[in-house]
Amino acid sequence: MANPEAKTPRERYRAQVRTEIKDRAWEQIATAGASALSLNAIAKQLGMSGPALYRYYAGRDELITELVRDAYRSLADAFRAASPSGADVTTLAHALRAWALEDPQRYFLIYGTPVPGYHAPDDITAIASEIMATILDACAGLPSNGPETPLDAHLEDHRDWADGHPAPAAGLHRALSFWTRLHGTLSLELAGHFNGMGFDPALLYAAELDALTGFGKM
Amino acid sequence: MANPEAKTPRERYRAQVRTEIKDRAWEQIATAGASALSLNAIAKQLGMSGPALYRYYAGRDELITELVRDAYRSLADAFRAASPSGADVTTLAHALRAWALEDPQRYFLIYGTPVPGYHAPDDITAIASEIMATILDACAGLPSNGPETPLDAHLEDHRDWADGHPAPAAGLHRALSFWTRLHGTLSLELAGHFNGMGFDPALLYAAELDALTGFGKM
DNA sequence: TCGTGCAGTTATAACTTCTAACGAACGCGA
DNA sequence: TCGCGTTCGTTAGAAGTTATAACTGCACGA
Numbered sequence: 083m084a085n086p087e088a089k090t091p092r093e094r095y096r097a098q099v100r101t102e103i104k105d106r107a108w109e110q111i112a113t114a115g116a117s118a119l120s121l122n123a124i125a126k127q128l129g130m131s132g133p134a135l136y137r138y139y140a141g142r143d144e145l146i147t148e149l150v151r152d153a154y155r156s157l158a159d160a161f162r163a164a165s166p167s168g169a170d171v172t173t174l175a176h177a178l179r180a181w182a183l184e185d186p187q188r189y190f191l192i193y194g195t196p197v198p199g200y201h202a203p204d205d206i207t208a209i210a211s212e213i214m215a216t217i218l219d220a221c222a223g224l225p226s227n228g229p230e231t232p233l234d235a236h237l238e239d240h241r242d243w244a245d246g247h248p249a250p251a252a253g254l255h256r257a258l259s260f261w262t263r264l265h266g267t268l269s270l271e272l273a274g275h276f277n278g279m280g281f282d283p284a285l286l287y288a289a290e291l292d293a294l295t296g297f298g299k300m
Numbered sequence: 301m302a303n304p305e306a307k308t309p310r311e312r313y314r315a316q317v318r319t320e321i322k323d324r325a326w327e328q329i330a331t332a333g334a335s336a337l338s339l340n341a342i343a344k345q346l347g348m349s350g351p352a353l354y355r356y357y358a359g360r361d362e363l364i365t366e367l368v369r370d371a372y373r374s375l376a377d378a379f380r381a382a383s384p385s386g387a388d389v390t391t392l393a394h395a396l397r398a399w400a401l402e403d404p405q406r407y408f409l410i411y412g413t414p415v416p417g418y419h420a421p422d423d424i425t426a427i428a429s430e431i432m433a434t435i436l437d438a439c440a441g442l443p444s445n446g447p448e449t450p451l452d453a454h455l456e457d458h459r460d461w462a463d464g465h466p467a468p469a470a471g472l473h474r475a476l477s478f479w480t481r482l483h484g485t486l487s488l489e490l491a492g493h494f495n496g497m498g499f500d501p502a503l504l505y506a507a508e509l510d511a512l513t514g515f516g517k518m
Numbered sequence: 519t520c521g522t523g524c525a526g527t528t529a530t531a532a533c534t535t536c537t538a539a540c541g542a543a544c545g546c547g548a
Numbered sequence: 549t550c551g552c553g554t555t556c557g558t559t560a561g562a563a564g565t566t567a568t569a570a571c572t573g574c575a576c577g578a
């Protein structure tokens with residue numbers, strides 16, 4: 083978060099207030115979702131009146147963008163912490179689920195319903211690419227499984243998004259499936275769509291992971 | 301939507317205004333998302349001033365709930381129209397994607413970021429069950445594929461959510477994977493997370509579907 | 519035809535984001 | 549140590565939002 087190594091006292095104070103604002107924002111988001119985030123309420127909690135907050139953030143959008151940035155960084159950190167020496171698919175998957183369950187609304191801030199007009203700044207998409215690269219690293223080492231699919235061939239022709247990653251086309255395919263399948267089960271679980279169905283979402287998640295690594299059917 | 305067979309002129313007028321309100325609401329949601337839905341703006345578009353709208357809906361929440369209900373009904377109808385005589389997994393999957401692409405925000409209204417406090421009324425969860433039943437029908441007929449997984453055994457013990465459906469445990473497993481995997485690719489595509497990556501999301505969707513039906517690896 | 523009930527109105531309260539103008543305090547340079 | 553300037557926080561206010569209350573007038577139904 084905001085550089086704590088700031089030189090001047092003013093800068094340090096400013097940085098501290100900014101993180102305090104973000105802390106309160108995360109509390110609000112965790113309990114009521116991002117759409118219910120109120121700058122006024124945050125200011126009141128910090129003991130200052132409404133507009134004072136605009137000294138620190140240009141507006142609601144800028145604050146939320148900063149929260150999205152932090153969320154991406156947090157996920158990238160979680161991946162890095164989970165597998166320091168290169169990556170392992172299973173470890174990554176467990177780290178992803180743990181990170182998501184820790185704060186579901188933080189997950190939805192990244193992977194939830196998008197606001198139609200919004201475009202993320204470049205530095206955020208860069209962090210997203212770093213996360214994708216970690217997944218690609220993990221999938222590159224997986225054993226090949228079955229014949230080449232039409233998608234594999236297509237991905238061989240459109241591998242620019244992998245940003246020069248040396249993984250074979252099957253690895254790119256596997257990375258995309260890793261992303262989409264785990265996101266699929268995770269987001270439905272976090273959204274409560276499995277509530278009352280009785281089964282354990284962790285086992286479904288594990289089954290999808292097994293299928294990905296080749297230890298399960300489908 | 302609201303019963304067009306209403307007897308009295310008043311009831312017919314009321315029903316017509318209600319659907320007009322919903323039509324405007326859908327327009328707003330499609331262009332700016334559900335969080336930007338403004339009752340005031342809708343009223344102005346209909347040529348009446350603000351509070352008049354409260355004669356038709358108790359508030360924003362009730363209107364949105366009604367939209368969610370209609371969205372669920374629309375998906376159930378799309379499934380029914382796609383496979384009138386029993387269900388076919390591939391047909392269902394194509395119908396799902398077409399329905400989602402038709403209005404991405406409508407998809408997110410159902411499967412997007414949930415509001416933490418919100419609980420859907422029973423009649424909505426009933427429609428959701430009907431949709432699940434259609435998927436189960438389609439998955440029950442699929443050929444078995446590989447040995448029994450731990451999840452299969454677990455689902456055999458927790459098949460209450462299937463509401464007495466006669467599908468074998470492997471079928472339940474397949475139905476859940478159908479749901480989570482297609483939702484995974486679809487929601488990431490609709491949210492724009494594949495933007496700029498170059499590959500065709502339709503092929504990824506097709507590959508996931510192939511894996512589900514047993515014609516692809518993974 | 520007459521009266522009841524419903525539609526739509528304006529006024530108002532309590533919110534929200536955000537801008538503008540002002541005062542005060544803090545810290546840096548002289 | 550003493551200003552002076554930057555920055556912080558304030559109040560005031562505009563333009564929105566949801567939602568309620570009270571009032572008017574029309575239309576439907578008996």
